[in-house]
Amino acid sequence: MSTSGKTAYHHGDLRAALLSAAMEMLEGGEPFSLRAVARRAGVSPTAPYRHFKDRDALESALAAEGFRDLLDGLGGGRGLPASLPDLAEFAVAYVAFALRRPALFRVMFGKPCDGADDERVKAADALHQLLADALDRVFPDADAEALASAGWGLAHGLACLYLDGKLRAASDEEVAGRVRGAFLALVSVGA
Amino acid sequence: MSTSGKTAYHHGDLRAALLSAAMEMLEGGEPFSLRAVARRAGVSPTAPYRHFKDRDALESALAAEGFRDLLDGLGGGRGLPASLPDLAEFAVAYVAFALRRPALFRVMFGKPCDGADDERVKAADALHQLLADALDRVFPDADAEALASAGWGLAHGLACLYLDGKLRAASDEEVAGRVRGAFLALVSVGA
DNA sequence: ATACTGTGTTAGCACTGCAAACATAACGCA
DNA sequence: TGCGTTATGTTTGCAGTGCTAACACAGTAT
Numbered sequence: 001m002s003t004s005g006k007t008a009y010h011h012g013d014l015r016a017a018l019l020s021a022a023m024e025m026l027e028g029g030e031p032f033s034l035r036a037v038a039r040r041a042g043v044s045p046t047a048p049y050r051h052f053k054d055r056d057a058l059e060s061a062l063a064a065e066g067f068r069d070l071l072d073g074l075g076g077g078r079g080l081p082a083s084l085p086d087l088a089e090f091a092v093a094y095v096a097f098a099l100r101r102p103a104l105f106r107v108m109f110g111k112p113c114d115g116a117d118d119e120r121v122k123a124a125d126a127l128h129q130l131l132a133d134a135l136d137r138v139f140p141d142a143d144a145e146a147l148a149s150a151g152w153g154l155a156h157g158l159a160c161l162y163l164d165g166k167l168r169a170a171s172d173e174e175v176a177g178r179v180r181g182a183f184l185a186l187v188s189v190g191a
Numbered sequence: 192m193s194t195s196g197k198t199a200y201h202h203g204d205l206r207a208a209l210l211s212a213a214m215e216m217l218e219g220g221e222p223f224s225l226r227a228v229a230r231r232a233g234v235s236p237t238a239p240y241r242h243f244k245d246r247d248a249l250e251s252a253l254a255a256e257g258f259r260d261l262l263d264g265l266g267g268g269r270g271l272p273a274s275l276p277d278l279a280e281f282a283v284a285y286v287a288f289a290l291r292r293p294a295l296f297r298v299m300f301g302k303p304c305d306g307a308d309d310e311r312v313k314a315a316d317a318l319h320q321l322l323a324d325a326l327d328r329v330f331p332d333a334d335a336e337a338l339a340s341a342g343w344g345l346a347h348g349l350a351c352l353y354l355d356g357k358l359r360a361a362s363d364e365e366v367a368g369r370v371r372g373a374f375l376a377l378v379s380v381g382a
Numbered sequence: 383a384t385a386c387t388g389t390g391t392t393a394g395c396a397c398t399g400c401a402a403a404c405a406t407a408a409c410g411c412a
Numbered sequence: 413t414g415c416g417t418t419a420t421g422t423t424t425g426c427a428g429t430g431c432t433a434a435c436a437c438a439g440t441a442t
Contacts, residue, residue, distance in 0.1 A: 007254025010213050014389080033429060043390050046431080051389090055430065084381060110301060113356045124357040143376050149349065149358060150373035154341065164305045166315040167340060182341035187381030190275060205420080224398060235422045242420090246399065364385075 067123030091155035098159035223351040259312030289350035
């Protein structure tokens with residue numbers, strides 16, 4: 001490492017350094033590439049290949065980190081949805097996360113994500129399961145699976161549409177209000 | 192052109208040829224690049240720049256075509272949603288489109304889409320407006336704007352999640368069933 | 383001590399988007 | 413008819429990318 005005066009041919013914890021460099025670039029708006037990440041970490045252009053098979057593997061690791069943060073943000077702050085209004089706030093928080101960390105959100109979702117062993121798949125399943133569990137407790141008679149998909153779908157769809165500029169709002173507050181409104185409009189239309 | 196025996200230094204309708212070549216490649220699963228598209232159209236690597244400012248411009252044109260097809264598919268086939276079940280079928284059709292033409296769908300939505308003059312923005316607005324109009328007729332008392340956003344959001348979110356493998360189903364029929372189920376579960380939970 | 387293994391480096395390939403300078407053909411107008 | 417102008421395509425070239433292969437260095441185990 002650099003903190004000691006040692007030769008530092010071996011970095012010490014390159015993998016972590018690469019991940020944080022990549023995350024910084026991603027969130028900083030710079031288009032991130034393996035080579036650029038390597039530059040930022042101060043190593044040779046191909047050093048990352050010792051730690052990540054692929055560009056995809058790096059992305060996958062970033063995405064996994066994103067899922068952890070998302071789960072923390074959703075579960076941690078306000079407790080799991082326990083009522084209809086809670087569900088609405090869940091959607092609001094989900095969309096807020098997407099708008100606060102747009103590039104990360106895109107990395108988390110933007111691509112096929114095929115491999116069964118993909119970290120992302122497990123993380124996504126965890127989110128879905130968490131939602132389904134919570135909903136099952138709140139609405140025991142309903143089809144929790146279907147409801148969880150719907151809730152996730154609605155939140156995710158609105159997040160994407162606002163993120164891509166397909167839906168527009170002036171401020172984050174307005175987005176929150178619109179998301180809440182959309183959710184409530186939909187659940188109350190069947191009454 | 193090539194159909195006549197002429198010299199064919201000028202292609203005749205390169206722009207259209209490039210677009211259809213690009214669409215074929217996109218739908219064919221090949222990662223599409225300006226150069227590859229040019230190759231496929233049988234012209235020099237940089238010829239496309241005469242017709243598209245950017246790689247983005249080509250993508251934008253493809254996306255616009257995609258939006259037209261999507262609108263046709265939604266509006267044309269079954270008439271606009273006129274009832275709650277219709278809305279569900281609308282969502283089903285939306286997701287089906289995404290799964291049938293995944294790469295196109297990603298191009299249509301996958302990126303910021305900033306420019307105010309972007310064809311995509313207008314196309315997306317048209318979709319939103321169409322939905323809002325239809326819903327306003329069906330549910331005059333409801334907030335049509337909010338409802339349209341919710342409907343679009345739900346359909347779009349489910350489309351993304353199935354497309355990315357975050358939600359999974361064995362067959363297209365199962366997807367359709369689950370989308371319907373999710374929609375109905377959500378609107379009936381508020382009853 | 384010696385081999386081995388893990389980690390980093392250099393060199394090089396095929397590809398990409400894009401800009402500049404050039405070539406060719408069509409069209410407008412005398 | 414002939415001559416410029418303009419639209420369209422070509423060649424050349426640059427910087428950047430992902431990735432592989434061959435090499436260099438350092439710590440560990442035998």
